[in-house]
Amino acid sequence: MATERPGTLARFTAGRWQDMLWFSDLDALTTIDGRADDDVWFGGKKGALYHWDGDTLTRVNGGTRGDIIHLQVLPDGRAWAAALVSQGLPYESRYSQLLAWDGSAWSVVLERIPLTTPSARRTFLATESGDVWFATNTGLFRWSEGALQRLSPERLNEGRESLWANGPHEVWVGIGSTVKRWNGSALVDVTDIPQEEIDTIWGTGPGDVWILPRSTLSGSLILHWNGSQLTSYPIGPGHPDDLWFGMMGTGPNDVWVNHEGKLLHWDGQAWKAMAGPLERAYVLRRVGPDSVWIRGSVDDQVMHWDGQTMRQIPETGEGRVTHAHLRDVWALSPTDVWAVGDSGTALHRDGEGWNVVPTPTQADLTGVSGSSTRDVWAVGKQGVVLHWDGTAWTRVELGTSADLDAVWAATPGFVTIVGDQGTLLQLREGQWSMHSSTVSRLNRVWARSPDEIWVTDIEGTIYHSSGTELSVVLRRRYPQYTSKGLWGMGPESLFAAGLVKQGADWVEFRHPIVGGGCHACVSQFTPMDAWEDPHQRTWFIGEFLTNTGASSPFWLTFVKGRCSGSSRLGPPISPFQPTALHGTGAHDIWSVGTYGRIHHLSY
Template sequence: MTTNTRAWRWGQLLALTLGALSSLHCVELPTKSYSCSSAEDCQGLSGPGGVSYVCGSGGWCEAPAGSACPQASTPPTCSTSNWCWDNPLSEGRNLITVRGRSATDIWAVGERGIALHWDGTCWARILPGNSQQLRAAWPAAGQTWWFAGAGGSLLTWDGANWTSQALAEQVTFHDIEGASGTSAIAVGQAGALYTFNGQQWRPQSWDAGTSPAPDLLAVWPVSNTEAWAVGRNGTVVRGVDGGWSRVSNPTSVDLVAIAPGADAGTAYAVGRGVLATYANSTWTASSFATSTTPLNGVWTSAGVTRIVGPASNIFVLGSATPEPSGTSQVLNSIWGNDTSLWAVGGSGSIVRRAGGQWSEFPGGVARTINAIWGTDDRNLWAVGDQDLIMRRVDERWSPAAPPEPGAFRALWGSGDTLLAAENNPTATGGSNGKIHLFQNGQWTPSASFPSNGVNAFWGTGLAPVWAVGTGGLIRRRDEAGTWLTEGNPNTASAQFNAVWGVPNAEVWAVGAGGAIFRRDVSGSWVSQRPSGATELFGVWGTGSRDVWAVGLNGSAWRYDGTTWTQVSTGVTQTLRAIAGRSTDSVWAVGDNGTITYWNGSTWMPQVSGVSENLRAVWVTQTSVWVAGANGTVLRLPL
């Protein structure tokens, strides 16, 4: 069975990088321990939202129930097999637009009716109750917000309730912007253009010169009497004193966003590989980046204009060097003020710029997760691609500063120590593996393998711990913290993907080509590859006579102490990981959202509710946790 050690000192884990955490907007934890036995142990501790912690029933300092995020959040979506979304808050739906009224009143909206609200403390999911795509948000007078998207409906939020207003036209709206709380413009499909006078929305006409008129994709009101709208094929429409007319197209590329420039009388509109500039009463267009670079949003703040779109970078006009976005996702929209900028995008990614840097924000982490480890549901960690190390804090997955930039593949922990494995590609196509150790308040290098990647850990406490990987890598960490070489000529050519063992007994490592090696109590590694086995990615068991290995095309093999036997899993997708809590309660996860469950006699496919590739599974006493691509984390309550 999976054994978890609860004696974790969370505060010490990130003490070394408080400065880096502040600049990266990662979870900040003080040097005081987060384990507790009384209320006094939690004095002076608080969460990201500033809520003072109490000593919870699980023996950990935490926010009081219901107070971690002051906003009431719509419960997560759960599949028919009861797998519930835990990250991102958007539940994998793309966020299309972010807009705000102030630093404490911001909305991000997107696919299938997703709507997230920031109150200055945390992001919360506050859904309107329909599945229509939301593409636009605008703060009207008072606390009122208007939202629009597909289906010809306009939605309002008054600070407590949603209401809808149907229009005569069943059109998709792409944008809403206003010059004041009582004056706004909505644009959309087939040239749809509506104005708002504080009481009602009225359709406006303009001569497109074609039928149907081109879609209008974005609008910028200069004032209550002047506005610009842009759209398909470089369409530009100007509104003055209630009249609308088309001007010469500066480009044939779709213009998808528009914003004022830093100087009076200037504006920018962007499309794929194109920047259109309005200055001296004229629109001109120029190539920007490459012809295929997605330019999805533009915003000017504090005299600086930024453009979002391509994964990993945010362009700054006037600068030859893009700003790292802090996410691997394409960004669709940007908004903010002089001190804080927000951008949102693919798979529900949310990034914020403060202190001069961009980083993913709690609830908006959308990088690929490769491994999960933890002691219980209140104390879970995950690692993944693009520098990802994160912890679940106050029911939000929050990024933490890594020991160094890199792709983290494996994770293990016990007591006051964490082990994280980093793999980076080499110039020759191989992997450079590193193991980082956190102990006594700081990260330090534990081991480096210039020619081998580290793919997995398993151990008993901190010693022994086995690390396996590419190029036949097998290392064992002893009580002194030394990583000792194991294996033999037979294991040297193996590519290991996973490792698991029985405390004080055998250990199994599995990998490419159906490789299965068993380490006996004498320390000898012997091949047990069964005939017909192909690529294996996961291994787990309950004891020496009950071990499972899973892999390519849904394959599964079971070891009874003597023989490995293939067992049908009922799925054909590749299985990437396996874990359980008993001989009749085992989960295997894999590509395209695949989850299958062993009930003691047969494997039963379950409905995950997601299509992302799943790469990790971890079992606590009360939950099963699954994670994978695009920051996906699912929870199955037990």
């Protein structure tokens, strides 16, 4: 299972990913853990806790309004959770609660625990004896038999996976450049550790513990404890900025580690770097005794390791239908969706999967729109206009060689196409006409009706037409503005070229009126496209600018002008760029982008 989108659950079964359920009362599902296919827990914001029994997902009261930042399910069915209480509190006043599941109910067993960040999965660990350990920047704590005890006042490696336990008498923790081991009564030093900060500690048993120190200019090491001594395994050149991104496995002879995005595997004899589709990876996740999930980087491939063999999940990575950049998407129904892109690429989804459909052109296709399964239009460079009649794509010659950027054909018998050199083509009552009322490149078109047409150009100027002629509504000169989004928001509002029409006024998308409670997030978001579902919930895709200046593909959704959800569409610092968005309803929204990436969103 996965929690890729806020409030959604996806399950891989019968060889395919399937969207399971959506919960409208959740801002996001944030964490997952389980011990079997019929015993899985999900946690989310505002105290949301759900249990999957193999057939039904049931919400269970956890007794908290804090955000669930960690879940751990033990082999006997007991579970523990950490909830971060932060809403309305200044940073220094935030606190966390410890929750316990005894098999019949959740309860808050400790009102305040020393966890204040969402990185709790790295600093929170429960053992089968009922002890819970916390490694934080204020020391090492153990909660046992109803009491909280601080075992070490030293600042621990918070934010790293530097806490591992095999049982109540075997706990390992990284403290700066030292490793300490709890033997049941005291913390003792583990000797012969290189004097570098400890990044990760993980193991399969008392005689099989792995330690990952931070890399240095002299190289990167992986350390192994066999119960009596440490062995060093050099893995190549290193740099102080190199990072470990996770370690896990299914047994002593099957361990995986992610070093700077490169996946390494231990087979019981040696560490080997993986090649091919596993050459670069970002996410490792162990689910069950013989199951490791791996997500790759540029192509976002997903692989599953069952302890013996590795297989790629369909429709991810190299299994994607196409790697051509996709430029537009149009959904007529959940079982009738079109996407178009470079080199004449046209993809169609029939409800079961995506398939490549031949087109009579190699020109890049940039826009697609339609009114029925037998009436779909696509446009592209070099004046290409294509029509789908339910059987095949055919070329329609309209006497222009200008690059065409967008098409609107949602109303039967009415088509509007815009493009370079101010090209405006219209089909009305069976007749085509061409107009060129501006020298700018028109890049987007949207219409409420044949008498209300809105158009934008690449410089951000907004045009309106009640027939065939365009008139300037708002002229703006932003040569570097990249938003192509143009869509109606309710009966009177409109999103166009990064602006929102509020009655007679136009305001920046980043304006607090639009941003609402998410203004801080919205202020760093550049929208690329927009779409409104039948419930007047507006969706945006675009790029979120991080604090380091890197961009990450994101989507946002708004209800009545207030941000109500967001999620990443790809890994941080991703080369993927979202380009277009369209859907049929709140549970069926499609986003496309570069490298053949297609996302299915839901609310």
